[in-house]
Amino acid sequence: MIDFLKKYTTKTILLLGGIVFVFNACSSDDDASNEEETTAINKLDLTQYNGDSKGVMMQAFYWDVEPIGEWYTTVETKLADWSAAGINRIWLPAPGKGQSGSFSMGYDPSDYFDVGEFEQHGTIETRFGSRAELEGLINTAHQNNIEVIADIVLGHNSGGGQQDNPYRPGDTEVYSLFNEANGNASGKFNRSYEHFHPNSIHANDAEALFFEKTDLCHDQQYVKDWLWLRDDSVANFYKDVLGFDGWRFDYVKSFAPSVVTEWNKKVGGFSVGENFDGNANTLKDWVDASGSSAFDFACFYRLEEALDRDKDLSILAESKNMLRKIYPEKAVTFIANHDTEKEENLNNRISYANKMMAHAYILTHDGYPTLFYSDYENPLFKEQLKNLIVIRNSLASGNVKILKAVKNEYIMQREGTDGNPGLILYINIGTEIASHEVTTSWKNKTLIDYSNNIKDNPSTNLSGTTTLTAPPKSFSIWSIAQ
CATH class of the missing domain: 2.60.40.1180 (Golgi alpha-mannosidase II)
Incomplete structure (x- = not known):
């Protein structure tokens, strides 16, 4: 009898002259079980849903990556994890040999065809590794269903030999000679002063000059041929031989939008331009003229203002102040890149404390988000970012309503x-x-x-x-x- 009574609470038992009356005869264990069953609240199975545009791009480098010569192999070890997390593209730094040799981040292009196999500028490998390591990385990425985007620097060159330019009388400090002995060991796309500004066609093009004395002239047929028109052009070498799937065009303000249009028409693939401008309409004008996507610098600056500079989230509701609001299918959103994270840009970046809120913004809104390597691989951010990517790829669907x-x-x-x-x-x-x-x-x-x-x-x-x-x-x- 005592054992029997132990199964019931005193509130459900009444003893009258040795007779046991049991009310609501439920054990305490059963109560807990039933309560658990009725109050359990489960999340949706997010694998059953698709967001409006699945996928996230990873900028797979930061400024002055280390260790020198090993970056391609470092990135290759990350690919399986990135793919499982929902990354569908990675953006690699400009692969060609730069004037700075093993210290070059690719933005001082000398030999477009030397991606780590010719000895020049003091090294065979680029800062990132050898040609074989690059091709191995691309192959592994494809095995993990990740496209690989090449950074393309078309506006200027560096590292050639000194050459008199008759269109620059009295100026002997011009380094526009690129051949096997002068910064172009591959022997492909040799250049001289005629291929830069000024030349026999014109003094300069209509766009901004980044490095004035070695500003490439894209109106010269020879330059067009070697960059994208020939069967053995830079574009075709990167796509058909190395295996790149698309393009990130560096500093597009230094050449006409038609350059991007023609390149894409010839070789295809996803493309995005770096138009470093916070005006959404300026970005839209470039997108309309080039047909390419563009990084949404307007969105980046609005987030920086809202979260850091002005500390006022009402900025995010202003009409048409981001490319993603005007042209979401062509807007590539981001909150950090190799330039914004440099030491000299401490006052022109989204602060560390506010980065996760900014990530939550771009990974739930429309536009195509890009994550920055140093943010994703930060142990304090990584698991949250993985969860945000899952939410992005599943529930980020339908119209945006503030x-x-x-x-x-x-x-x-x-x-x-x-x-x-x-x-x-x-x-x-x-x-x-x-x-x-x-x-x-x-x-x-x-x-x-x-x-x-x-x-x-x-x-x-x-x-x-x-x-x-x-x-x-x-x-x-x-x-x-x-």
């Missing part, structure tokens, strides 16, 4: 598509937890914060209304429970 944008709070809903519930992003830059009543498209649903920053599970009513919260100086990302 529900609230004030100084400290920004709430945005992706309205979802057929069968995809979408999401709500809530950013809070205040010092205390924030909450706000919103009307969603989810009626009579229990919600979960898929960013794992808030543990509460609010429910919507018949009208879709509920109160959402976000932690201080952080964010939450809401969608429906299973």
Whole structure:
């Protein structure tokens, strides 16, 4: 009898003259089990959903990567992890030999065809490794369903031999001779003063001059032929021989948009231009003229202003102040790159403390997001970024609708598509937890914060209304429970 009684709480047992009356005869173990079953709230299986545009690009380098000569092999070891996380493209630095030899980051191009196999400028390998290591990296990337994007520097050259230029009378400090003995050991695309500005065609083109004395003239047929028109051109060597899948065009302000248009028409592949400009309309004009995607510097600067400089999230709601708002299918968004993270740009970058909020923004909004190697491989960010990529590739679907944008709070809903519930992003830059009543498209649903920053599970009513919260100086990302 005692053993029997132990199975019941005293509240359910009444003893009268040795007779046992049992009410609601349930064991305490069963109570706990039943309570667990009725209150368990599970996330959706996100593998069943597709965002509007799956995939994220990785900038697979930073300025002055180390160790010298081993970068390609370093990146190759990361590819399986990146692919599993949802990365579908990587952007590599300019592969050709630069004037700075083993110290070159590729932005002082001397020999486009020497990708680590000719001895010149004091080295055989580039800073990143050998040609064999580059081709091995590209092959491994393809095995992991990752495309590889080459950085292409077309505006200027460096590292040639000294040469008199009759179009620069009295100026002997011109280094425009590129041949086997002068910075072009491959012997392909040898150049002279006629291929730079000024020349017999014109003094300069209509675009900005980056390195004036060795500013390539793309109106010279010889230059066009060697860069993209010949069967053995730079473009075809990179694509058909090395295996690159697309292009990141460096400093496109230094040559006409038609250069990109013609290059892409000849060799194809994904392309994005670096038009270093914070004006969204300027970026759109270049996209319209070139047909290429562009890095959304306007979005980058608005995030920097909203999170750091002005500390005012209402900036994010201003009309058409980002390329992604005007032309989302051509906007490549980012929050850091090899230039913005340099020491001299400390006052012109998104601060470390605010980076995850910025990441949450670009990985939930439209546009094609790019992650920066040093951010993704940071142990403090990596798992959060992996989770954000999963959310991006699954729930970031439907129209973008801003529900609230004030100084400290920004709430945005992706309205979802057929069968995809979408999401709500809530950013809070205040010092205390924030909450706000919103009307969603989810009626009579229990919600979960898929960013794992808030543990509460609010429910919507018949009208879709509920109160959402976000932690201080952080964010939450809401969608429906299973």
